[in-house]
Amino acid sequence: MRAVVEELAADRYAGRRIGTAGGRAAVTWLADLLRAAGALVRLEEFPVAGTVREVYAVPTLMNWSAGGTGNPVFRRDFCEHLASADLPNPRTGRGALGILVPRDPDAAGWMPKMIAGPAPAALPVLAVRTDLHEQLRTTSHGSAVTAAVPVRTVDVTGVNVHGEFRPPRGGLSLLLTAYFDGVGDDPHGLRFPAACDNAAGVAAIIEAARVLHHALPDDIGLSVALLDGEEAGAAGSARHAPTVEPGTVVINLDGAAHLGEAAAVEAGGPAGPLLAALDLAGRQTGVPLRAQAMPSDNRRYAAAGLPTVGIGMGMPGYQTPAETHDRVQDAALTFAARLLTATAVNLAHGSNAGRADPHGWADRDLSTHRRLA
Amino acid sequence: MSTQATGPVGGFTGDPAEAFNPPAAGGCCGSPATGTGPAGGQTEVCCGTAAEAQESGGCCGATAKAEAVASGTGCCG
Numbered sequence: 001m002r003a004v005v006e007e008l009a010a011d012r013y014a015g016r017r018i019g020t021a022g023g024r025a026a027v028t029w030l031a032d033l034l035r036a037a038g039a040l041v042r043l044e045e046f047p048v049a050g051t052v053r054e055v056y057a058v059p060t061l062m063n064w065s066a067g068g069t070g071n072p073v074f075r076r077d078f079c080e081h082l083a084s085a086d087l088p089n090p091r092t093g094r095g096a097l098g099i100l101v102p103r104d105p106d107a108a109g110w111m112p113k114m115i116a117g118p119a120p121a122a123l124p125v126l127a128v129r130t131d132l133h134e135q136l137r138t139t140s141h142g143s144a145v146t147a148a149v150p151v152r153t154v155d156v157t158g159v160n161v162h163g164e165f166r167p168p169r170g171g172l173s174l175l176l177t178a179y180f181d182g183v184g185d186d187p188h189g190l191r192f193p194a195a196c197d198n199a200a201g202v203a204a205i206i207e208a209a210r211v212l213h214h215a216l217p218d219d220i221g222l223s224v225a226l227l228d229g230e231e232a233g234a235a236g237s238a239r240h241a242p243t244v245e246p247g248t249v250v251i252n253l254d255g256a257a258h259l260g261e262a263a264a265v266e267a268g269g270p271a272g273p274l275l276a277a278l279d280l281a282g283r284q285t286g287v288p289l290r291a292q293a294m295p296s297d298n299r300r301y302a303a304a305g306l307p308t309v310g311i312g313m314g315m316p317g318y319q320t321p322a323e324t325h326d327r328v329q330d331a332a333l334t335f336a337a338r339l340l341t342a343t344a345v346n347l348a349h350g351s352n353a354g355r356a357d358p359h360g361w362a363d364r365d366l367s368t369h370r371r372l373a
Numbered sequence: 374m375s376t377q378a379t380g381p382v383g384g385f386t387g388d389p390a391e392a393f394n395p396p397a398a399g400g401c402c403g404s405p406a407t408g409t410g411p412a413g414g415q416t417e418v419c420c421g422t423a424a425e426a427q428e429s430g431g432c433c434g435a436t437a438k439a440e441a442v443a444s445g446t447g448c449c450g
Contacts (some may be wrong), residue, residue, distance in 0.1 A: 265385075267392040275389040282384035289384055291391035309392065 001333040004203035009193035009325040017184025018229045019156025027159045039163030046239040049155040057150035078128045082117030087124035087149040098124035102133035110320035113183045124149040158228035165213040165222040173221030176205040177252045179230035195325040196257035196315040204256040208340035237297035241304040250308040252298035256336035257328040258314030264292035268302020281342035
């Protein structure tokens with residue numbers, strides 16, 4: 001799993017934004033990985049129009065006022081605002097040039113990046129670190145600034161990667177999902193590795209599928225969907241969910257980097273038996289669980305009427321350059337894969353809250369993951 | 374637990390069915406979830422309301438998500 005995270009966070013994937021060469025390279029690599037694991041792979045292309053906001057050159061902001069801060073740094077002191085109009089070339093003005101809105105950086109001083117948000121407005125907009133914004137606002141003579149906001153809306157093509165390990169045979173059919181896309185690098189090469197959000201989730205579900213492929217009874221169907229475009233409004237799952245066979249049980253993993261106090265779980269659709277299996281798996285594997293909103297691809301599958309749980313296990317450095325592979329804890333990956341594996345096995349064997357683990361699946365999974373982690 | 378979970382501490386604390394109607398993450402993101410479990414149930418999302426999510430074409434209200442991130446609370450898919 002560690003190797004998968006490091007690979008997806010590598011420079012050649014350039015942050016894996018939907019519709020980019022880096023994103024497509026990730027598709028190719030993941031497809032090969034699934035084939036090597038024994039899956040029948042299918043790629044599903046889909047258009048995403050009018051959603052993705054692209055910063056196509058480095059925005060600039062200079063403050064010329066007396067006592068001003070001079071040359072604020074993009075992504076540290078200010079960043080794009082998704083509602084901005086495109087202002088490709090620097091323009092100097094006082095008051096009417098555009099809008100500066102205050103924004104707090106994260107704990108490490110980064111301003112997180114997003115690629116889908118409010119509809120663009122008529123004026124250029126930049127988000128400015130709150131204290132700097134206050135400085136600009138209270139400058140006694142008013143602030144003259146020079147700014148460029150090169151941001152545009154792009155139409156792109158996304159690609160979901162589907163891997164069928166076992167075809168449905170009329171019995172239980174399991175679908176493990178995780179998105180692989182990120183928000184992409186900044187135009188000056190600042191890297192957004194997206195190791196936690198969500199290379200870690202991808203690694204864990206692939207590992208779980210590899211184990212389950214060899215461990216589940218023959219009549220159980222098993223597939224994975226590695227989804228594109230989650231950062232663009234969960235576009236990949238919106239495309240896929242309506243096509244999934246009714247009754248398929250869906251488990252989505254959104255982050256597997258840092259377990260913290262407990263894994264967050266949101267359920268949708270007729271997921272009672274799935275929740276019971278997950279609860280039992282949590283006790284078998286020692287993973288604490290708590291009900292918590294998980295607004296991710298799982299909601300697309302739940303909305304399609306499928307029994308679904310979304311599980312989240314932490315994303316340190318969320319959508320910043322600090323989301324590097326070393327932030328992903330091996331233990332969190334292992335716990336995530338074990339939890340998914342045990343849940344699937346419990347479902348396959350008809351779990352209930354009072355049942356122990358008569359087949360020793362959790363221990364078997366643990367030993368397997370110790371070898372593979 | 375940091376990452377050193379051990380056997381007896383796992384599983385849900387409380388009723389697993391609460392996952393059908395989960396609270397929003399701490400400080401994040403807008404309206405609390407008030408979803409319903411059964412298929413076809415209307416689910417409120419943590420990044421704004423279900424109506425905002427639908428309007429944004431995603432699983433979150435895009436504006437609410439942007440505001441949550443902007444305010445440093447971080448969130449959501």
